[in-house]
């Protein structure tokens with residue numbers, strides 16, 4: 001399977017056994033428990049699961065593992081180039097498990113680069129899970145590492161400023177501390193951080209992996225050792241992905257490449273047009289202003305654009321085709337005001353410092369025709 005192109009693997013990964021099973025579409029297994037007459041063998045297997053390993057045998061209980069979710073996990077691991085992937089109920093549940101794994105190892109200190117997703121920023125800044133954080137600039141990240149640092153956390157491109165971080169340079173500066181890259185915005189269709197030296201990739205699967213705005217999930221791709229720590233935490237804390245969501249996310253992977261490339265092209269076009277719009281004072285999109293980009297990191301700029309206007313609330317109130325809503329990554333286009341919504345939980349001073357001004361709007365470009373999106377944006381912009 002790995003000899004095929006990435007796009008081909010995205011369609012067939014996690015489905016390798018279906019023909020032999022006489023099936024075309026992956027089955028959705030909704031069982032919460034699984035019968036077995038051999039209690040002694042079950043007990044031995046539970047000991048294996050307790051260590052975070054997965055013996056690949058029949059399932060025991062829904063919180064320990066589910067076959068439909070396992071298909072999504074194995075597919076995502078393959079597409080990110082990881083040994084393993086562990087799925088959770090949401091992106092935040094996935095991040096919590098990563099932090100708890102390092103707290104349990106006695107490495108509660110995190111070095112992080114702003115801007116990050118607003119709730120991630122809040123979780124780190126509040127120390128809610130017993131972690132502490134040092135906020136660093138990309139160049140100073142290596143210097144912020146201490147003996148108790150368990151993780152370095154970055155997003156590239158960042159939310160909502162779309163700043164790119166050179167993952168390879170960062171990973172080299174931080175070794176041996178693993179760099180966790182939130183790859184939600186780029187997805188493995190455009191960027192595979194593990195190939196650049198990152199140790200851990202995290203997704204809010206709610207966004208592009210699902211792709212249709214109708215499923216919540218999170219997933220972490222890493223080496224098997226870290227995956228074991230995550231499985232132990234998931235088993236004990238219960239933030240499992242629902243089997244139906246596992247099915248929807250596996251299906252989402254099969255169209256991911258087509259969706260990402262199509263939406264990226266439209267987003268790049270909208271970004272170019274926004275630069276010339278009289279109501280727009282600033283546009284953020286990877287590579288737009290000709291600044292040097294990390295080489296060979298992202299295959300396209302992605303489908304998110306952000307821009308500044310005088311009255312962002314007038315724009316979100318006037319759009320008709322764009323839906324004014326938080327979140328991103330659906331087939332339809334969304335617009336939101338980060339300072340009010342996604343980054344509202346951040347302290348206003350830190351928000352401003354991270355480049356998230358009150359004038360900033362963020363759009364998630366979907367699969368509509370680019371000219372229809374542009375017509376809607378321009379009619380809304382004349383009202384700001």
Ligand SMILES: *Cc1c(COP(=O)(O)O)cnc(C)c1O
Nearest residue numbers: 090091092117159184204206217
């Ligand atoms: C949405 C999002 C998250 C959080 O994911 P949920 O699925 O909402 O819990 C984390 N990181 C990024 C970049 C996101 O966009």
